[in-house]
Amino acid sequence: MLKSLNVAQSGLTASKYAIENISNNLANENTPGYKKRVVQLSELELIDSRFTGRGVRADSAYRITSQYMYDNMMNENTKSNYYSTISRITGSIEVMFSETDESGFSSDLDRYFQSIENLRTNPNSEIYRTTYKTQGQVLVESLQNLYSNIEKEEELTKLSLEANVKKVNNLINQIGEVNQQLGQHIEASNDLLDKRDQLERELSQYVDIEVDRSNNEYTLKVGGEIAVRYNTNIREINLVEEFEPQIDRFSTNPPKGKAGDAIAENYDIGPGDKISYKFNNEFEVSVEIGSNTYKDGNGNEYEIDLDGDGNPDTIDETNYVRALSFAINSNKDISEHVTAYNGDYSIDEQGNIIDNTDQDEFLRVQANVDGEDGKFQGRIVVEEAYNPTYEAGKIVSPTDKVDSNLTVPIDDGLNHIVIDGEAFTTQGEDFYVLASAIDGSPTLSPASYNSTSETLTINGVSFSTAGKTYDDLIADINAEGTYTAAEGNAIFINNKKFITAGEDFAALATEINSDPNFIASYNAGTNQLSINGHNFSTAAPATYADVATVINNNTSFTASTEIRGSIRVTVDGEEKKFTITDTTTYAQLVDKINADPDLNASVTEDGKFTISNLKNRNEPLEITEDLPTPIGIEQVERKNGSIFKNEQQSQVAEDKVYLSVYDKEITLKSGILKAETENLTTMSPNNKIIDYKEKLDNFARSLSDIYDKFVKTSPDGDYIYGHVASDNYSGDREVSNLNLFSGMDVMSLKFNEEAVNDLSQVDLDYMATMQWKKDIEFDGFAQDGSSLHNTSFSEFFQEIKVNISSDKENNDFLLETQETVFQSIQFKFEQLTKVDPDEEMINLMQFQAAYTANAKIITAVDEMIQTLLGM
Numbered sequence: 043m044l045k046s047l048n049v050a051q052s053g054l055t056a057s058k059y060a061i062e063n064i065s066n067n068l069a070n071e072n073t074p075g076y077k078k079r080v081v082q083l084s085e086l087e088l089i090d091s092r093f094t095g096r097g098v099r100a101d102s103a104y105r106i107t108s109q110y111m112y113d114n115m116m117n118e119n120t121k122s123n124y125y126s127t128i129s130r131i132t133g134s135i136e137v138m139f140s141e142t143d144e145s146g147f148s149s150d151l152d153r154y155f156q157s158i159e160n161l162r163t164n165p166n167s168e169i170y171r172t173t174y175k176t177q178g179q180v181l182v183e184s185l186q187n188l189y190s191n192i193e194k195e196e197e198l199t200k201l202s203l204e205a206n207v208k209k210v211n212n213l214i215n216q217i218g219e220v221n222q223q224l225g226q227h228i229e230a231s232n233d234l235l236d237k238r239d240q241l242e243r244e245l246s247q248y249v250d251i252e253v254d255r256s257n258n259e260y261t262l263k264v265g266g267e268i269a270v271r272y273n274t275n276i277r278e279i280n281l282v283e284e285f286e287p288q289i290d291r292f293s294t295n296p297p298k299g300k301a302g303d304a305i306a307e308n309y310d311i312g313p314g315d316k317i318s319y320k321f322n323n324e325f326e327v328s329v330e331i332g333s334n335t336y337k338d339g340n341g342n343e344y345e346i347d348l349d350g351d352g353n354p355d356t357i358d359e360t361n362y363v364r365a366l367s368f369a370i371n372s373n374k375d376i377s378e379h380v381t382a383y384n385g386d387y388s389i390d391e392q393g394n395i396i397d398n399t400d401q402d403e404f405l406r407v408q409a410n411v412d413g414e415d416g417k418f419q420g421r422i423v424v425e426e427a428y429n430p431t432y433e434a435g436k437i438v439s440p441t442d443k444v445d446s447n448l449t450v451p452i453d454d455g456l457n458h459i460v461i462d463g464e465a466f467t468t469q470g471e472d473f474y475v476l477a478s479a480i481d482g483s484p485t486l487s488p489a490s491y492n493s494t495s496e497t498l499t500i501n502g503v504s505f506s507t508a509g510k511t512y513d514d515l516i517a518d519i520n521a522e523g524t525y526t527a528a529e530g531n532a533i534f535i536n537n538k539k540f541i542t543a544g545e546d547f548a549a550l551a552t553e554i555n556s557d558p559n560f561i562a563s564y565n566a567g568t569n570q571l572s573i574n575g576h577n578f579s580t581a582a583p584a585t586y587a588d589v590a591t592v593i594n595n596n597t598s599f600t601a602s603t604e605i606r607g608s609i610r611v612t613v614d615g616e617e618k619k620f621t622i623t624d625t626t627t628y629a630q631l632v633d634k635i636n637a638d639p640d641l642n643a644s645v646t647e648d649g650k651f652t653i654s655n656l657k658n659r660n661e662p663l664e665i666t667e668d669l670p671t672p673i674g675i676e677q678v679e680r681k682n683g684s685i686f687k688n689e690q691q692s693q694v695a696e697d698k699v700y701l702s703v704y705d706k707e708i709t710l711k712s713g714i715l716k717a718e719t720e721n722l723t724t725m726s727p728n729n730k731i732i733d734y735k736e737k738l739d740n741f742a743r744s745l746s747d748i749y750d751k752f753v754k755t756s757p758d759g760d761y762i763y764g765h766v767a768s769d770n771y772s773g774d775r776e777v778s779n780l781n782l783f784s785g786m787d788v789m790s791l792k793f794n795e796e797a798v799n800d801l802s803q804v805d806l807d808y809m810a811t812m813q814w815k816k817d818i819e820f821d822g823f824a825q826d827g828s829s830l831h832n833t834s835f836s837e838f839f840q841e842i843k844v845n846i847s848s849d850k851e852n853n854d855f856l857l858e859t860q861e862t863v864f865q866s867i868q869f870k871f872e873q874l875t876k877v878d879p880d881e882e883m884i885n886l887m888q889f890q891a892a893y894t895a896n897a898k899i900i901t902a903v904d905e906m907i908q909t910l911l912g913m
Contacts, residue, residue, distance in 0.1 A: 044903075045094075045096075046899065046903050047899075047900060047903045047904075048096070048097060049094075049095065049096065049097035049899075050097075050896045050897075050899035050900045050903065051097070051896075051900065052086060052096070052097030052098050052099060053097060053098055053892060053893075053895075053896035053899075054893060054896045054897060054900070055099075055100070056081075056083055056098045056099060056100045056892075057889045057890075057892045057893035057896065058893065059081050059100035059103075060081045060083070060100065060885070060889040060892075061886060061889050061890065061893065063079050063080070063081045063103050064882050064885050064886045064889065066079065067079060067877045067882050068877065068879060068882050070877065071876075071877040071879065074240060075236045075237065075239055075240030075243070076236055076877070077105040077106055077107050077232075077236055077239075077875040077876075078105070078106050078875060078876065078877045078878075078882075079103040079104065079105060079106070079232060080103065080104060080106060081100050081102075081103050082100070082101045082102050082103070082104055083098055083099070083100055083101070084098070084099060084101050085097075085098055085099075086098065086099055102229070103232065104232070105232050105235060105236065105875075106874060106875050107239075107874070107875050108871065108874055108875075109255070111867060111870060111871045111874070112239065112871060113253065114867055115243075115864070115867045115868055115871050116242065116243060116246035116251065117246070117250070118860065118863050118864040118867055119243065119246045119247060119864055120246045120247070120249070120250045120251075120711075120712045120713045121712045121860050121864075122857065122860045122861055122864045123246075123247040123248070123712075123713055123714045123717075124712040124713050124714065124716055124717050125717075125853055125856050125857035125860050126714075126857055127714045127717035127718060128717050128721075128730070128853045128857075129850065129853050129854055129857050131195065131199060131717070131721055131730060131731065132730055132846065132849050132850040132853055133850055134195050135191075135192060135195060135730070135731075135734060135846055136846050136847055136850050138188060138191040138192065138195075139188065139842070139843050139846055147184045147185060147188060147839060148836065148839060148840070150177070150180055150181050150184040151181060151835060151836060151839065152836075153177050153180070154177040154178065154180070154181045155812070155813040156177075157170070157173045157174040157176075157177040157178075158174060158806065158809045158810055158812075158813070159810055159813070160173065160174075161173075161174045161801070161806060162803075162806040162807065162809070162810050165801070165802075165803055165806060171798060171799070174798055175795045175798050178782065178783075178793040178795070178798070179793050179795065181793070182783075182791050182792065182793045185738065185741070185742060185788055185791065186788055186789060186791065188738060188788075189735065189738050189788040189789060192731060192734055192735055192738075193735075195731065196721070196722065196731050199718050199721055199722060199731070200699075200718075200722055202718060203281065203699070203715065203718040203719065203722065204281060206248055206714055206715055206718065207279060207280075207281045207701070207715070209248065210245065210248050210249060210264075210279050210715065211278045211279055213241050213244055213245045213248075214245070214262075214264075214269050214270055214276060214277075214278060214279070215276060215278070216241050217238055217241050217242065217245070217262060217270050218270055218273065218274075218276035220234050220237055220238045220241065221238070221260055221270065221272065221273035222273045222274070224238075224273065225272075225273040242262070245264075246713070247713065247714055248713050248714045248715045249264045249265060249279075249701075249708075249710055249713045249714075249715050249716070250264075250265060250710060250711040250712050250713055250716075251263060251264055251269075252266070259272065260272060260273070264279060264701075264703070264708060265701065265708035265709050265710045265711070266708070266709060267703045267706060267708050268703070269703060277703050277704060278703075279701050279702070279703060279708070280701065280702045280703070280705075281699070281701060282698075282699070282700050282701070282702050282707075283697070283698070283699050284696075284697075284698040284699075284700075285412035285413030285414075285696070285697055285698070286412060286413065286693060286694075286695065286696040286698070287408055287409040287410075287411070287412045287413070287416055287693070287695065288408070288409040288416060288417055288418060288692075288693065288694060288695035289406065289407070289408045289409070289692055289693040290405075290406070290407045290408075290420055290687035290692050291386075291404065291405075291406050291687060291688050291691040291692045292304045292305065292404055292405040292406075292407075292422055292685055292687055292688065293404040293406075293688050293691050294307050294404075294688070295688065295690055295691065300403070301385075301403075301404060301688075301691060302403075302404060303363060303402060303403065303404040303405075304404060304422075304685050304688060305317065305362070305363070305404075305405075305422060305424060305685060308424070308683070308685060309424045309426065309681065309683075311331060311359050311362060311424075312331060312359065312426075312427065313331050313332045313427065314330065314331060314332060314426075314427025315330070315331045315424065315425065315426050315427050316328050316329070316330045316331075316424070316425040316427075317329050317330075317331075317362055317366055317422065317423075317424055317425075318422065318423040318424075318425070319366055319369070319370055319376075319382075319405070319407075319420060319421075319422055319423075320420065320421055320422075320423055320769075321370075321375075321376045321379070321380070321418065321419075321420050322379075322418055322419055322420070322784075322785060322786040322787075322790055323419070323743075323746050323747065323750065323765065323784050323785060323786050324375075324784040324785055324786075324790065324792070325338070325339055325373065325375040325376050326338070326339040327339075327366070327369035327370055327372075327373050327376065328369070329346070329357050329362055329365045329366050329369055330357065331357055331358060331359065331362060331427075332356065332357065332358070333356070333357055334346055334354035334355060334356045334357065335354065336365065336366075336368070336369035336372070338373055338375075344369075344372060346365050346368055346369065347368075348361060348364055348365065348368060348399070349399075360401070360402060361402060362402065363384055363402035363403065363404060363405055364384050364399070364402055366382070366405060366422075367382035367383060367384050367397075367405060370382035370407065378410070379409065379410055379411075379416070379418055380407050380408060380409055380410060380418060380420070381407070381408050381410060382405060382406065382407050382408075383395075383397050383398075383405075383406040383407075383408065384397055384398045384399070384402060384403050384404075384405075384406070385398050385403025385404055385406060386403075386406060387406075405422065407420055409695060412695075413695055413696065413697045413724075414695050414696070414697045414724050414732075415695075416695055417695040417787070418786065419743070419786035419787075419822065420687070421684050421685065421686050421687075421766070422684065422685040423682070423683070423684050423685075423769045424681075424682065424683060424684075424685065425680075425682050425769075426680050426681050426682060426772075430654065430655060430659075430660075430661075430662050430663065430677055430678070430680065430774070431652055431653070431654045431677070431678045432652065432653045432654070432663060432665055432675050432676065432677050432678065433650045433651065433652050433675065433676065433678050434650065434651035434652075434673045434674055434675055435673070435674030435675070435676060436673065436674065437648070437649035437650070438628050438645060438649055438650075438651050438673075439628070439645070439649065440627065440628050440629035440632070440645045441627050441628075441629060442627060442628055443624070443625065443626065443627055443628075444606075444622045444626045444627065444628060444631050444669070444673065445606040445607070445622055445623075445624060445626070445669055445670065445671055446671055446673075447670070447671040448587070448606075448624050450670040450671055451670075452604070452606055452607070452670050456468075456469065456532075457469075457470065457471055457512055458529065458530025458531065458532055458541050459476070459512055459515070459516065459527065459528075459529065459530055460527065460528045460529070460530045460541065460542070460543035461480065461486060461500070461519065461525050461526070461527045462485065462486065462525050462526060462527075463543070464483050464485070464486065465530045465541035465542075465543075466479040466480060466530075467479075467530070467532075467539075467541065471511055471512050473491050473496075473498055473507045473515075474491045474493065476491070476498070477489045477490055477491035477498055477499075478491075480500055486500055486501055486525075487501065488501065489501065491507075496508040498515070500519075500524075500525065501524075503522060503524050503525070505518045505519060505522070506518075512529070513529070515527070516528060516529060528543035528544055529543075529544065530542065530543060531543075531544055531545050531586055531603075532586075532603065532604075533550065533586045533589070533590055533601065533602070533603050534590075534600075534601060534602045534603070534623070535554065535560070535573070535590075535593065535599055535600070535601045536559070536599055536600055536601075537600070538557055538559070538560075540553040540554055540557075541553070545585060545586050547564050547569075547571055547580045547589070548564045548566065550562075550564070550571070550586075551563050551564035551571055551572075554573060560573055560574055561573070561574055561575075562574075564580075569581040569582070569584075571589065573593070573599070574598070576596055576598060576599070578592045578593055578596075579592065585603075586603045587603045587604075587624055587625075589601075590602050590603045590624070590625050591624075591625050594625040594627075594630075600625075600630070601625060602623030602624050602625040602626070603623075603624055603625075604623065604624050605621055605622070605623055606622050606623060606624055606626075606669060606670060607621075607622050607667070607668040607669035607670065608620060608621050608622055608668050608669075609622060609631070609665065609666070609667055609668070609669070609675070610665070610666045610668070611635075611641060611653065611663055611664070611665050612663065612664035612665075612666075613640045613641065613655060613657055613658075613661075613663060614640075614657060614658065614661065616640075618638055618640070618641070620634050620635060622669060628645050628651055629645070631643070631651075632644060632645060632651075635653060639656065639657075640655070640656055640657040641653060641654070641655065641656055641657075641663075642654045642655075642656045651673065651675075652678075653665065653675065662677065662774040663677075677774060679772055680772035681772060682769065682770055682771065682772040683769070683770045684766055684769055684770055684824065686823065694724075694725075695724070696724050696725055697722065697723060697724045698723050698724075698725070699719045699722040699723050700719055700723070701715065701719065730849055733845075734842065734845075734846060735788075737838075737841075737842045737845070738788050738842065739786075739787040739788055740820040740821070740822065740838075741788075741820065741835070741838060741839060741842075742785060742786075742787055742788040742791045743785075743786055743787065743820070743822055744764075744818055744819065744820050744825075744835075744838075745783055745791070745835070746783040746784055746785050746786065746791060747763075747764035747765055747766055747825065748763050748764045748812060748818065748825065749780055749782040749783045749809065749812075750764065750765040750779070750780055750781060750782065750783060750784070751764065751765040751768040751769075751777055751778065751779055751780060752764065752768060752777075752778050752780070752808050753767075753768050753771050753773070753775050753776070753777050753778065754775060754776075754778065754804060754808065755773070755775055759807065759811070761808055761811070762825075763815075763818075763825040764824065764825040766823060766824040766825070767824040767825045767826055770824055770826075778804065778805060778808070780797060780801070780805055780809070781794050781797040782794055782797050782798070812835065813834075813835075813836075814834070815834055815835075816832070816833060816834050816837075817832040817833075818832060818833060818834060818835060818838070819831075819832055820833075820838055
């Protein structure tokens with residue numbers, strides 16, 4: 043009977059514990075991380091021969107959980123928080139780009155274009171000019187405000203990252219503390235296990251974690267690296283920021299060996315060539331082969347002292363790289379941001395940089411500030427010496443005649459006729475002019491011409507000219523018999539004209555001798571014409587042209603029989619004419635041209651006849667050929683161009699942000715910290731912030747480029763757009779400098795209001811085309827059609843907005859999908875582990891009934907005992 047009392051008493055105790063557990067479950071129904079407990083009941087072991095059993099006991103209260111579901115839920119929680127963070131970042135940036143019909147950057151850009159159009163219609167309007175100045179400044183400020191807002195989001199992300207790293211370390215330390223407390227218990231405390239689970243779940247928001255609880259041990263890994271092990275080994279997460287400077291190398295890509303100079307690879311550097319370094323489209327320095335100074339962008343000159351001996355050094359083909367480095371480092375505006383070196387430097391034991399001073403290697407330009415903050419854009423511009431020079435299109439010798447084909451007939455407009463030994467010359471066959479010339483002769487006058495009857499009268503003798511030529515007139519005069527007439531042949535000696543009837547060397551000698559500057563005779567026996575003591579052979583079949591050539595070869599004379607044409611050269615609006623006869627050689631033409639102080643001509647060793655401008659070496663010449671056989675003079679194409687950094691050899695500015703444990707980088711797969719570190723690491727392909735900033739920088743760069751310089755190549759409005767393409771231009775058209783914008787990115791972009799006052803109608807016509815130009819390139823290089831993605835300014839900005847909205851929408855879709863997965867697992871897990879009040883009430887009734895039943899048993903046993911005692 044007493045044994046039954048013990049059994050009932052054990053049932054009361056077990057029911058009490060079970061009811062207490064139910065009470066605890068209900069009390070912690072809403073406690074974060076709490077998992078419902080279940081009291082484990084078991085039958086007491088038999089220790090004697092009884093067969094009815096010894097009763098029940100409550101062994102322990104254990105948690106209801108599923109480690110598999112819990113670990114999966116944490117993984118999905120990490121992914122959800124990653125997408126949520128990206129959504130927050132892109133959402134904030136999307137708000138920055140939100141616009142209305144009257145406000146926003148798009149409206150500012152439209153108003154800027156409209157202000158150009160207004161000023162174009164009335165360039166003298168001060169109102170329109172002031173409006174354009176205002177809109178230009180507003181455009182820059184509006185673009186910079188967008189960029190600054192993105193940078194603020196970047197800074198907020200950085201601050202959030204720093205705070206979140208502290209939270210992660212705090213959670214890791216708390217997990218370590220819980221483990222220490224668990225280590226002090228033989229049996230794990232349920233509340234401590236719940237607390238650790240809750241800490242793990244909170245930690246999984248920030249980083250991806252792996253937890254190993256096997257063999258009663260505990261290991262927690264963050265990004266694959268151990269952060270907590272057992273209850274004593276705790277490793278905090280470190281936030282690491284590394285910054286790499288931008289390094290531009292203007293070098294070659296040799297298959298092996300050292301890199302060479304990209305300038306020498308692309309250009310044949312020689313005297314007069316100008317090599318410039320342009321920094322951020324704002325500052326520049328240049329050196330010129332043959333000079334001992336460098337110039338800045340304002341034209342100021344400074345001496346170059348490469349060896350530091352106090353004496354200027356002359357720049358030549360062997361030291362221009364070192365000279366350009368010297369110029370860059372000496373210019374305060376550029377050297378404030380970058381330092382130039384001659385190739386890759388070495389570092390001595392004390393850490394000092396040792397630059398190569400012995401020979402040119404290649405230009406290396408390195409940012410003074412590491413990371414994204416030190417980013418810059420630089421390029422080299424080479425301008426080959428420009429006289430400008432013009433060359434004939436064929437190979438010649440100094441003794442060659444300029445008119446190489448005398449068989450080509452010409453009409454010089456001069457007609458010679460000899461009547462009774464007197465020569466008369468008219469421009470064309472003009473009988474009225476001929477009559478006037480004859481009337482001036484003392485032996486043949488009077489002479490007149492009747493245009494009505496078309497009759498020429500010489501001293502009373504009339505000749506009909508109706509439908510006739512000079513040859514007909516000569517025949518009629520000879521047939522009439524009063525006079526003799528013949529076609530005249532002319533020869534020019536030292537610019538004096540001598541005409542004879544036909545080619546008669548004896549008569550020619552007589553004509554020449556009549557000039558006081560000459561003493562001439564003719565020896566028919568020896569066939570020699572003597573002029574001022576110089577003898578010239580006239581042996582048959584010599585003609586006047588042949589003899590003129592022989593005379594012309596004598597340095598004392600110039601001679602010819604006809605003018606074949608001329609070469610006209612215009613220098614600064616002044617035309618200079620050089621006559622070409624049938625005997626003019628290239629050597630004589632060179633002498634004629636070089637006699638003019640404004641011009642220079644030569645026949646080069648390789649047989650090129652050249653003409654260049656001495657008056658102003660930077661101004662083109664206008665050359666016109668009037669020859670039956672043109673020599674084909676054309677301007678020598680000047681090879682100008684830009685050299686950009688070698689992308690393979692150079693290093694971009696880089697900000698790298700990552701987490702580490704014991705100096706070992708952690709590779710995160712997901713979580714808040716992954717999203718934040720990605721958007722702070724410039725080289726990350728998932729960095730949305732840098733992507734949007736670079737697009738705005740590209741916009742600013744193209745704006746600065748196009749509104750800086752241009753070349754109008756035709757009256758129809760064809761242009762070369764931008765300063766890069768204009769620097770590459772080597773034609774004869776004028777390069778127009780607008781200088782409206784400068785800078786290579788948004789924050790260095792500047793609007794030059796003073797330049798607005800210098801805008802011409804041509805400038806404004808060019809600027810007006812920008813609003814509708816659909817093929818603007820935004821790759822940072824020349825506007826030359828080489829880019830595959832061309833668009834307008836307005837459309838490019840709209841693309842940025844669309845990309846931001848698209849990124850937000852795509853990420854939100856991924857977030858929504860991920861949230862669905864997470865919530866599904868969470869729901870199932872909570873179904874298993876969360877306290878169910880209904881279920882607890884059922885359990886309460888069960889154990890309450892059990893408690894009551896056991897109490898009744900005790901009461902019955904007590905009554906039985908009392909009965910026995912009362913007997």
